Structure formats: C-alpha cells, structure tokens
Amino acid sequence: MLTLHHLGRSQSERIVWLCEELGLDYELKRYERRKDNRLAPPEYKALHPMGTAPIITDGDLVLGESGAIAEYLIETHGNGRLAVKRGQPGFTDYLYWFHFANGTLQPVVLQVRYLERADPSEKNAVLQAAKERFNLVFSTVEKRLGEAPYLAGKELTAADIMIVFSLTTMRLFKPYDLSPWPNILAYLQRIGARPAYQRAMQKADPDMPPVLEAKPPV
Amino acid sequence: MLTLHHLGRSQSERIVWLCEELGLDYELKRYERRKDNRLAPPEYKALHPMGTAPIITDGDLVLGESGAIAEYLIETHGNGRLAVKRGQPGFTDYLYWFHFANGTLQPVVLQVRYLERADPSEKNAVLQAAKERFNLVFSTVEKRLGEAPYLAGKELTAADIMIVFSLTTMRLFKPYDLSPWPNILAYLQRIGARPAYQRAMQKADPDMPPVLEAKPPV
Numbered sequence: 001m002l003t004l005h006h007l008g009r010s011q012s013e014r015i016v017w018l019c020e021e022l023g024l025d026y027e028l029k030r031y032e033r034r035k036d037n038r039l040a041p042p043e044y045k046a047l048h049p050m051g052t053a054p055i056i057t058d059g060d061l062v063l064g065e066s067g068a069i070a071e072y073l074i075e076t077h078g079n080g081r082l083a084v085k086r087g088q089p090g091f092t093d094y095l096y097w098f099h100f101a102n103g104t105l106q107p108v109v110l111q112v113r114y115l116e117r118a119d120p121s122e123k124n125a126v127l128q129a130a131k132e133r134f135n136l137v138f139s140t141v142e143k144r145l146g147e148a149p150y151l152a153g154k155e156l157t158a159a160d161i162m163i164v165f166s167l168t169t170m171r172l173f174k175p176y177d178l179s180p181w182p183n184i185l186a187y188l189q190r191i192g193a194r195p196a197y198q199r200a201m202q203k204a205d206p207d208m209p210p211v212l213e214a215k216p217p218v
Numbered sequence: 219m220l221t222l223h224h225l226g227r228s229q230s231e232r233i234v235w236l237c238e239e240l241g242l243d244y245e246l247k248r249y250e251r252r253k254d255n256r257l258a259p260p261e262y263k264a265l266h267p268m269g270t271a272p273i274i275t276d277g278d279l280v281l282g283e284s285g286a287i288a289e290y291l292i293e294t295h296g297n298g299r300l301a302v303k304r305g306q307p308g309f310t311d312y313l314y315w316f317h318f319a320n321g322t323l324q325p326v327v328l329q330v331r332y333l334e335r336a337d338p339s340e341k342n343a344v345l346q347a348a349k350e351r352f353n354l355v356f357s358t359v360e361k362r363l364g365e366a367p368y369l370a371g372k373e374l375t376a377a378d379i380m381i382v383f384s385l386t387t388m389r390l391f392k393p394y395d396l397s398p399w400p401n402i403l404a405y406l407q408r409i410g411a412r413p414a415y416q417r418a419m420q421k422a423d424p425d426m427p428p429v430l431e432a433k434p435p436v
Contacts (some may be wrong), residue, residue: 049358050322063310067285067317075304086293092281099285103320104268110325111332118336118344126336140267 002026002077005047005055006204007040008033009172011106011165012054014066015073017200018161022078028203067102070158082158090153097144097151101162108137109166113174138181141167145183149190156194164191168211175216188212220244220295223265223273224422225258226251227390229324229383230272232284233291235418236379240296246421285320288376300376308371315362315369319380326355327384331392356399359385363401367408374412382409386429393434406430 004019004026006012010033019026031044045051048064055064056073063069074083084094112134115127122128141163144151151159167178167188178185191197192212201210211217222237222244224230228251237244249262263269266282273282274291281287292301302312330352333345340346359381362369369377385396385406396403409415410430419428429435 049361050354052322061310063314065314065317065321067321068310068313071313071317072310092279092286092290095286095289096281096283099283099289099320102317103283103285104270107325107328111329114329114333114344114348115336118333118342124336126332130332136268143267 001058002073003029003057005029005031005044005053005057007031007044007053008205009169009208010040010053011066013169013200013204014161014165015054015056015069016204017164017197018070018073018082018158020196020200020203021156021161021194022073022081024073024077030204066162067098070098070162074158082156082161084152084157090157093148094152094157094159097159098157098162101159101166105137105141105163106166106170108134109170109174109176112176116174138184142181142183145187149187160191164188169205169208171211171216172208175218177215179214185214219276220291221247221275223247223249223262223271223275225249225262225271226423227387227426228258228271229284231387231418231422232379232383233272233274233287234422235382235415236288236291236300236376238414238418238421239374239379239412240291240299242291242295248422284380285316288316288380292376300374300379302370302375308375311366312370312375312377315377316375316380319377319384323355323359323381324384324388326352327388327392327394330394334392352394356402360399360401363405367405374409378409382406387423387426389429389434390426393436395433397432403432 002024004012004015006016006028008030016028031041033039034041040051040053048055048062050064052064054066054069055062056069063072074080084090108130111130112127115124115130119127148154150156151163167184189212192210220242222230222233224234224246226248234246249259251257252259258269258271266273266280268282270282272284272287273280274287281290292298302308326348329348330345333342333348337345366372368374369381385402407430410428
C-alpha cells in the first residue's frame, strides 16, 4: 500500500498534488507541525534518517526527496504520465525546470529567508547579493511563463508540480510579493483552477486557503 | 556537436567527469573565474539566462542545471549507462541520492557558508541550526557509504557524479574538515582512483589537485 506522509504546510504538498493528478490509490497520513517551533514532530522525523518532508512508504520502501519520490511514483504507479521522455516535445524544458525547482529556486528563497533572519540590515552584502540572485531567478521563471502556459510547454507536467510550492505555500515562511511577475501570477491562477490541485490542497491543509495571490499571507 | 562550457572550479566539473565516464565525444570550453570576485566572467553568463555552471550546447540546444544535463546526456548520448532504471537493483537508492545531491547536500553547505559570511558569531542561532543540519546531512551520507561502496550500490552511477563536487572542490569555497566521516573519506579515495575522474579533473582544472583529503585546502 502506498502511503504518503504529509507534514502540514510543507513541500510534501507536491506529492499529494502529484497523486491527485495521477489519480493514484494512496493513503494520506497527515502530521501537524510542532506549535513551539513549527518544525516536524518527532513521529515524522522518526520515519526517515533525514526527517524532511515529503516521505512515502510503499511496502518495505521508505523514500524521501521530492524529486526522487516524483520520479518513483511516475515510473512505478503512474505509467510514465506527467513526465516528458526523450523524443517528445518539451523534453529538455521538462528536465531543466524539474531540476531547477530544488536545484535553484527553492535554495535561493531559503537563502534570503535565513540571511534575513541572521541579519536583515541593508549593509549585509551577502543578503543583498542573495536578493539580486532571487530577482534573476524569478525573472527567468517569469520569462518562461510568457512563452508557454506550463514550464515544459502546453501541458502540466511534474516540473510544474515541483516548482509551485516555492511560489505559494513557501510564502507562509518567507513572505514575498509576486506583483512584479504577472506571468507567474497568471500561471498560479491556472494551477489553482485545476480540480486535482484543489482536491490536493483540501486534503493536505484543509484549514489553509491556497496561497495564489500576489500579496503573501499576513 | 556537444560542447561543455566548464567554469573553472565549479559544479560543471561534474559534467566533465560524466562525459569521461561515458566516453563521450565532446568539446570542452574552459572559462576562468574573474580575479576580482571569483564569479563567472561575462562571456560565461551570456551563454544562458541564469548564467550558472554547468552549461552545455548541443546543436541548437542550450541547457543548464547539473541534474538536467546529467539526465539529458545519459539518455541521448550515453545509451542509459550510469543511470538505474525501474526493476534494476538500487533503483530507489539511485533516485534518492541523485536528488539529494542538489536538493539537500549542496544547499546546506551553501547555507552554512553564506551565514558564516553574514555573521560567523556563535550567538547566530540561524547559523547554529544550519550547522546542526549540516552534521545530520553528513552523518546520513556517512551511514550510506558504510552500507555500500557507491551511493546506489556496488557500482558507480550518476548519483555519485552529482554528489562528489560538494565533498571535494566545494571545500575551496566553504572549507570544512571531513575527518569525522571515515566512510566518506574512503569513498573519495575510491573516486580519486578512477581513471575517468583523473582525466576529468586534469582537463577541468589542470592547476588544481583534486580535493580528496580530510583537511580542506588552505
């Protein structure tokens, strides 16, 4: 039995969404964050050596890392759907944006967050450089979403499922305004209109409205 | 013609190594870092919107992101070698460690580096939390390399090629000592003994000895 261990308001929402888009038969186990520090509770950390969300179990298998879980589910339970294979249109765009999500976008958002927490002053040159990089990253996504409705082209793929968390729920942790990026905002409206995304967000975090507007939640 | 644009002392060494392990026919174009700030020179940044290493060109294609390039080369030029497919032993280990490299390991090394540059004092609670996470990440790699000689099992795969940069050349930028992790050190000696790794490092950075010892370069 495939079980998805979802930590509330975390990257594991990607996998809930993926399961809903693929129409998989899965059990969702939901875990609340600790009230004192917003981290994963001990029973979540005990599931896997790294203790980070997402985690799935499938028979004897315990697997972490969003990218690994997405590839695993698509290959073993999803009949290859939502991936783009060699020879299909959008193959290299798919590869680029799938890996860009956790290789470039999410790290730069986290860097700005951590550096602001360490020292938010304007004389912090490391923070200023990180903010410049943040703007370059978002400009690059903005440009891509002016060329195509989804990252790999005309249809939603797992590359979109990998990237959307950093543009939405991540803004609970690092509030930032998407007003400078109209293509990204229009993209989030397309995502928010998808029945599978709506079902996923309702199951993943029933008390949280999806974070799809320009202004971050207060 | 496949051209690999290698920025000296950067993550693009992964792709030089991958090309050598696969025995590909490729052209290596090497770019020196700027002397004033150690960043990529303007002609490197001009190759791709993000301007980050690695970048390949292949006919009309311009592709960035290590993970995307590795998957692309293995699929289109490497006949699937160095990847582990569904049904083969080590499939889920391969997926996990391949994605762990840039999804978890490299970001935590960068976080510690940036936070130390912003404020290295011991009262910096954000830095202390990042250091704890750094130790958890390295302990997890150490444990894995006590179970198997390579990350996916008995043989070298692209998961190893993704991870080794953060354990070696990255220590020029964020010096850290690997003495607490004997399995990782023994692994680096196995890597350093590979003819393809030796050829790659000689081509990528002929003036730099591979960073394989416990102590970081001074």
